[in-house]
Amino acid sequence: MRTNAEPAASTPEPTSPSTEIRRLAARATDDRAALDAFLDSQLVAHVAVAEGETPIVVPMGYARDGDRILLHGSTGGGFALRAAARRRVLAVSVAALDGIVFARSLFDSSMNYRSAVVYGVPEIVPAEEADAALVAIAERLMPGRAAELRGNRRKEIAATRVLAVPIERFAMKVRSGPPSAAPDDDPDVWAGVVPLATVAGEPVPAADVPVGAPLPASVARAAGHA
């Protein structure tokens, strides 16, 4: 089963019709616009740093802001803040599972996915830019919400740290489309793809929201009403 989204090994694979199809199906790209579109479609990254021989990896909310990725960390907490202090590279990994690929053999069964890893040395966003960075992260998670709420307070801004990871290097890989075919596949076996997608459900109001209160535009949009 080819469920591994690792960047292609440097060893060339033997060429065969089956290999050709696989190469078309799961391909690496260095298209920066494709990277940006993918990053902007997702909300959670797995952020990794090497501390000695031990890897640390933590899921975090993120937002791309031009040529950098903003990450939200709590004051005083955090491997990512330590990485910034020590000028260590962070790896920011994002993946979306788009489908389960039912081939005619287990060997060719697979997943459709988009994945990207961005590498960069993080910097702490300076205090005078922290408010704008927090709003930028919120706008990605909840577009339009910031305008519906009071502004961030000074103490709230002081209680958070935003890290910016410059997009210095990246690797992106996508598999899409039908299963790979092999010449000796049994044609009587069904083959194809079961697509997967993330969908929003109906908003659940907090207990103190009056029954029948209208949804704000940002919530309606997040729930797919708009």
Place this chain on the structure above:
Amino acid sequence: MRTNAEPAASTPEPTSPSTEIRRLAARATDDRAALDAFLDSQLVAHVAVAEGETPIVVPMGYARDGDRILLHGSTGGGFALRAAARRRVLAVSVAALDGIVFARSLFDSSMNYRSAVVYGVPEIVPAEEADAALVAIAERLMPGRAAELRGNRRKEIAATRVLAVPIERFAMKVRSGPPSAAPDDDPDVWAGVVPLATVAGEPVPAADVPVGAPLPASVARAAGHA
């Protein structure tokens, strides 16, 4: 915004009603049964290793098999295989985004999620167990599919490597429920949660599947028909 799924910092937070609620809302657990249930509900892990000062992190399909996590790697490729050869710890990170938490301030806005990181030194599954391990991974991704297909061939088994990461240490964290509330929140602002879930769409047959061919049971189940 509290979108950071990092394990709780060791520094105690000041106690306040708001803090109490947050502690209830986003909590760490060492419940192994909860870990197993969560791992068994997801399909993709971000697997990290430290190579020198550079972190490597790659999304991979996985399957929990008792007290270990099986990872699928290609022959000759792979940081994970190198980690096994060097007896280095792998970190296996899994996260599910369950909802967007619309609080009455950006500061208390958040995500609902489940996340876990498992640490262990990987081993390559011995050749005589590789077929069973490949089937176990397939059964997690596509329950029932293996019985619908021919068995793995010797050359297919030889062309893959399965890694087993023993569940030696883990950290799990869950945030669920409504937004945190602060005493000075504006009660006229709507607050609540927009739930998110992964759903399967209608199966897309390969081009050579006859029109109207019945879906195998495994595909119907994956598509939520059963």
